[in-house]
Amino acid sequence: MTQLQFLEQDCTLIAQYVGELTLETAGACKKQLEEEIAKRTFESLILDMEKISFIDSSGIGMLVSLNSRIKGYGKSLFLLSPAEQVKKTLELVQLTEFFHILDEDDDALVLGSK
């Protein structure tokens, strides 16, 4: 069962994750994202977080790791439409300014759709 799906649009790679991002799942998600990142050509990665129902500190650690890796490649990571629990947890650990978070309106701007 894969919880990650990928879509390429121009120079943007969109990854959508469905489910919980916790200690139980973050390792596999990180591994799959890193494998996809390594073999695809893109300028920006958008992680669609609308269907991430729950995140813990392990999931947040995975996001931080992903951000570092993407920046290391000279590219950008955007977190798209995090669900309410995810947004609140990122606020709790004061990372809402650290990450580039897009809401649905920004989504239309970036993707040129909707």
Added chain:
Amino acid sequence: MHTYTLNTMAEAFACRQLTKGAVHILQSVLTNAELLENIKLILTEATANAVCHAYNDGDLGKVEITMHIHTPEHVELQISDWGKGFAQSPVSPKLSAPEAEDGRGLYIIAKLADTFSVEQHKGKNTLRIQITAKENA
């Protein structure tokens, strides 16, 4: 007051299920959705902490959640393991640097809990947490 105790092995999948079981019990009692969400995150972090740090590799021990539900808005949580214990008191955990991948679990617990303490007694290590619904929730 109602008391429930659940336990399993200190393994990621088992502890996720343990937390979900505890939250399922609380759902039938608690009236405050925000309190329930906060407890879910606290239990997730506390059990994950035990999975990652309590026991040496290959030495799979037990994790236990005890919940004392005093009123629908006041819950005491105890998350215990029988592992190494805390090297130093984690009662005032600091927030990790933004670039750090680890170290936010206890900070999250401390931020969400009303009170948060650590006990070590006869090989049993317990995080004791009191949490109540916020007035404006």
